[in-house]
Amino acid sequence: MWQATEEVLAPIAIGAGILGTGGGGNPYIGQLRAREAIRRWGPVTVMAPEEVPEDARVVCVGGIGAPTVGIEKVRDLQSYHALRAIEDYTGERATALISNEIGGSNSVEVLIAAAQAGLPVVDADGMGRAFPEFQMKTFFVYGVPCCPMAIADEKGNSVIIRETITPHWAERLARATTIQMGCVACYAVAPMSAEQVRRTAVPNTLSLARDLGTAVQRARDEGEDTLSAILHTCPGRVLFSGKVVDLDRRTTAGFARGALSIEGLDAYSGQQMVIDFQNENLIARIDGEVVCTVPDLICAVASDLGEPVTTELMRYGLRVTILGFPAPELWTTPEGLEASGPAHFGYDTEYSPLKVQAG
């Protein structure tokens, strides 16, 4: 167990910005919101999955919407309201919370609700990264029901998605609700058991985000290479490096969708990388050839300071390095790939696991 205090928020924001593969919401705004929550209600206890009591009732909370909208329409305390709504609906009180995704501001959304509710959080999440659609969680891939779930906005509106015939229908109805709520909302899913959490969550991801951010901060302080610090903490590799020369980004149907073009510099001079995204980076090609796809992580960081560059902050002219990390194992099984692989997003590309040199 450890305490999520004000001090760990900055490293978590960096680490979750990297793991978010572009999405999950703006990490800095999340950091500021979590700081206010912890100042107001105190730090949050973080439990390893194996420390979760057998009789625990663990509620997954998170944000939903387009990250482009999230930087203008900042979330308030609606994750807490979604939590109370699902407790009210199910008649069960949560004894712990868990993050929906470790990417971006969603890594700390759970801390905000937990601080307000006075509950611990589990050091784990439902993705080990970020993904754009609600149903794309390891929980649901491995048999946890995705409904009932509650959605709440900052105004005081709340909706329960009570029952759906498929997990994708939950996403569809939740997305339509979110769009009406202003493209930014929070949700909470009916409680899970300790067994469900241990079997279906991606473990130790909040501490991984913290450790990644701490490594970046230390490298900056000591004038060392931030990229090496990242790759030393979380095994992966550099996919490309260059300058953003084009960005086609639209906020449509509740998502930020588009493509990013990077002109190679240094070792990559003369080459061009194009990355398609739907909130998160989905597929990276160099001169037309696929080099990395979902569910593996495609992460953009500023080439100098290792600062993650999320979808809503990406802009022309930035010098970025694109890192690739292998997906958590729960995503690379046949059922995991069916829910999160390139075909799910409409790409006629086989998933080919990213090769990373053994550390």
Next chain:
Amino acid sequence: MWQATEEVLAPIAIGAGILGTGGGGNPYIGQLRAREAIRRWGPVTVMAPEEVPEDARVVCVGGIGAPTVGIEKVRDLQSYHALRAIEDYTGERATALISNEIGGSNSVEVLIAAAQAGLPVVDADGMGRAFPEFQMKTFFVYGVPCCPMAIADEKGNSVIIRETITPHWAERLARATTIQMGCVACYAVAPMSAEQVRRTAVPNTLSLARDLGTAVQRARDEGEDTLSAILHTCPGRVLFSGKVVDLDRRTTAGFARGALSIEGLDAYSGQQMVIDFQNENLIARIDGEVVCTVPDLICAVASDLGEPVTTELMRYGLRVTILGFPAPELWTTPEGLEASGPAHFGYDTEYSPLKVQAG
């Protein structure tokens, strides 16, 4: 009390088609569906509002969507599923049902759910006509909460609109859900008390629809004037008569919207009426001058047989007579007009009550 048997469905369909002012869903499809339900589960007891027991819990059920879609995507038993969903959410069992609106197929939607659930229905509704938006019900105008309400589709999906800051937000969230469900769904609102029903419902409208239809049938059988039969049963007047020469009808944002142009014949020769509609007919103008607006009823019937012509069946070349009927009194108070008058629909027109000669 009376029994809604198979035999009364045809007259109810005619009467509700007239009172529906164009909307409420296709009455003939509603009639066929209700016939199947009554054959399967038996006739439904209809209670006058004053016969509702003091401890009754009365659930309002109805259809939501665009009537243009409703004739291609026929409703199934989702009003029953919505009823069960709201009972499950509130923990209260309904002891009677009430119609959301007496217009079109919604007049019999309540009979379908009641037959299946084995419950009586109240001879009353929340409009005394049809209106396009969920929150436009006399119940909600006079203080009944519009949430929680449940929405269900024919596939097995269901959503609870749990809490909204205004009744209009309930409409907004319900509409977005309905669009995802295929633009056709059914809903059920949390139970009302007998006192709420008696104070806020438009009374005796199911029997009015039945009586209107019976009068039309009798006039047809006896070769008498169907229009006179209608106006004799329900005080109103002829606004216009002619041939449909233009119809601009789009299914958009979950509604059938547009305008209808009628070229005058006989006494109206040389004049043109234009009617704007949003599922229901909203405002009628003759040569640009307003002659009738919501909440008064603007009803199109075939000039020969008095058959109501609803929004989804309107077409070029039809000979129609446009009838006007005064709105139920609950709509003509200041709070009633605020929710249902021309200004609510964006028209810069004062409501001027339709003048009808005393019968």
